[in-house]
Amino acid sequence: MIRLERLTKIYPGSTIPAVDNISLHIPNGEICILIGSSGCGKTTLMRMINRLEPITSGTIKIDGKDVTHMDVIELRRGIGYAIQQIGLFPHMTVFENITVVPRLLGWNKKRMSERVDELLSLVNLDPAIYRDRYPRELSGGQAQRIGVARAMAANPPVMLMDEPFGAIDPINREVLQDEFLKIQEKLKKTIVFVTHDIHEAVKMGDRIALLDAGNLIQYATPEELLTRPKNQFVKDFVGADRALKRLDLLKVADAMLKNPVRCNTEDASEKILERMIEKDLDYLLVTAPGNRLVGYVNLDMLRGHKGIVGDLARPMSITVRPDQNLKDALSKMLTYDIGIVVAVDDQGVLQGVLNSKTLVSVVGETYDEHGGHWGRITTGGRIL
Numbered sequence: 155m156i157r158l159e160r161l162t163k164i165y166p167g168s169t170i171p172a173v174d175n176i177s178l179h180i181p182n183g184e185i186c187i188l189i190g191s192s193g194c195g196k197t198t199l200m201r202m203i204n205r206l207e208p209i210t211s212g213t214i215k216i217d218g219k220d221v222t223h224m225d226v227i228e229l230r231r232g233i234g235y236a237i238q239q240i241g242l243f244p245h246m247t248v249f250e251n252i253t254v255v256p257r258l259l260g261w262n263k264k265r266m267s268e269r270v271d272e273l274l275s276l277v278n279l280d281p282a283i284y285r286d287r288y289p290r291e292l293s294g295g296q297a298q299r300i301g302v303a304r305a306m307a308a309n310p311p312v313m314l315m316d317e318p319f320g321a322i323d324p325i326n327r328e329v330l331q332d333e334f335l336k337i338q339e340k341l342k343k344t345i346v347f348v349t350h351d352i353h354e355a356v357k358m359g360d361r362i363a364l365l366d367a368g369n370l371i372q373y374a375t376p377e378e379l380l381t382r383p384k385n386q387f388v389k390d391f392v393g394a395d396r397a398l399k400r401l402d403l404l405k406v407a408d409a410m411l412k413n414p415v416r417c418n419t420e421d422a423s424e425k426i427l428e429r430m431i432e433k434d435l436d437y438l439l440v441t442a443p444g445n446r447l448v449g450y451v452n453l454d455m456l457r458g459h460k461g462i463v464g465d466l467a468r469p470m471s472i473t474v475r476p477d478q479n480l481k482d483a484l485s486k487m488l489t490y491d492i493g494i495v496v497a498v499d500d501q502g503v504l505q506g507v508l509n510s511k512t513l514v515s516v517v518g519e520t521y522d523e524h525g526g527h528w529g530r531i532t533t534g535g536r537i538l
């Protein structure tokens with residue numbers, strides 16, 4: 155756990171604090187995002203944690219230990235540091251770049267070699283291809299991955315990441331973010347992460363610290379920041395479209411109808427047709443034993459058919475997973491021009507159904523300025 159108490163930094167020659175009396179607490183295993191406009195003090199705050207900047211007043215404790223009382227080399231061994239400019243040494247190979255800290259720690263060749271291969275695989279680069287390359291032989295995205303791998307080399311429990319994906323185009327950035335979140339799910343590091351990008355903050359952060367002119371304005375979960383901005387500054391910062399930003403945050407599982415109406419593959423087509431007409435349904439999902447999604451049937455398909463629905467069911471053109479975010483789901487719905495999408499797990503078992511109406515209502519639930527009330531997330535009515 156990282157605990158900042160009344161932390162202040164005044165640069166020599168300046169009278170205005172770059173970081174002004176900030177207290178905040180970062181639980182172990184969480185990603186804390188520092189965000190705010192240029193010059194608000196994000197980098198300064200971060201660099202005080204590994205003592206690249208001396209502290210003017212206040213304290214920083216990592217797992218109860220005051221960083222200013224620790225041996226600085228010892229301190230930095232426990233803290234991985236990845237920065238936007240990547241900072242790879244141009245005259246060193248990928249292998250040598252990644253093993254800078256392990257070499258200082260006196261690891262033997264075999265251990266370093268295994269670690270490099272493990273880290274390269276973790277960041278999705280083939281060790282056989284990349285370990286002997288020089289930084290100039292890498293794309294920007296690959297170099298960023300190496301930067302992250304290097305920061306993780308000695309398996310530090312804490313990582314400081316200063317706009318680590320800043321210089322990457324938006325598409326590769328999304329890919330890197332997703333990969334990094336997957337890694338973090340496994341490794342559970344305590345991470346301080348600086349970004350300018352509110353989308354990135356909402357997506358990556360367990361908590362977000364919004365700074366302005368050295369002051370901490372709000373420290374909250376992404377959900378809270380979007381739905382309960384503390385004041386006008388926060389509202390302006392997160393943007394008028396904060397409702398839409400919740401699409402990044404909410405999962406399909408938050409908005410889907412969990413028990414959609416369905417029928418079994420073995421059901422007689424005639425019987426199902428009758429029931430659908432009675433219940434005024436145009437489409438019906440078809441599942442096999444174990445609730446495995448087979449596809450759907452509609453009224454036209456069933457009319458005049460004498461067998462079982464399993465013989466008719468058409469597979470869905472697309473499905474989503476419950477843990478996908480609503481932005482991905484909406485994007486699929488728009489791409490395929492469909493109003494409904496079915497959620498299945500990795501084994502193809504039916505989990506729920508998402509339709510555009512419930513999606514809009516879930517995303518539209520924002521802070522009610524007058525009553526201070528939030529609508530409950532509801533999945534709406536039955537849609538099939």
Ligand SMILES: Nc1ncnc2c1ncn2[C@@H]1O[C@H](COP(=O)(O)OP(=O)(O)OP(=O)(O)O)[C@@H](O)[C@H]1O
Nearest residue numbers: 165166168172190191192193194195196197198199
């Ligand atoms: N070495 C320094 N000497 C004097 N002032 C500095 C120094 N480094 C930063 N500052 C000032 O401290 C303030 C905070 O800077 P800092 O780099 O922490 O901001 P930031 O939020 O990281 O900005 P950016 O998003 O542009 O990187 C700024 O006003 C900056 O000009």
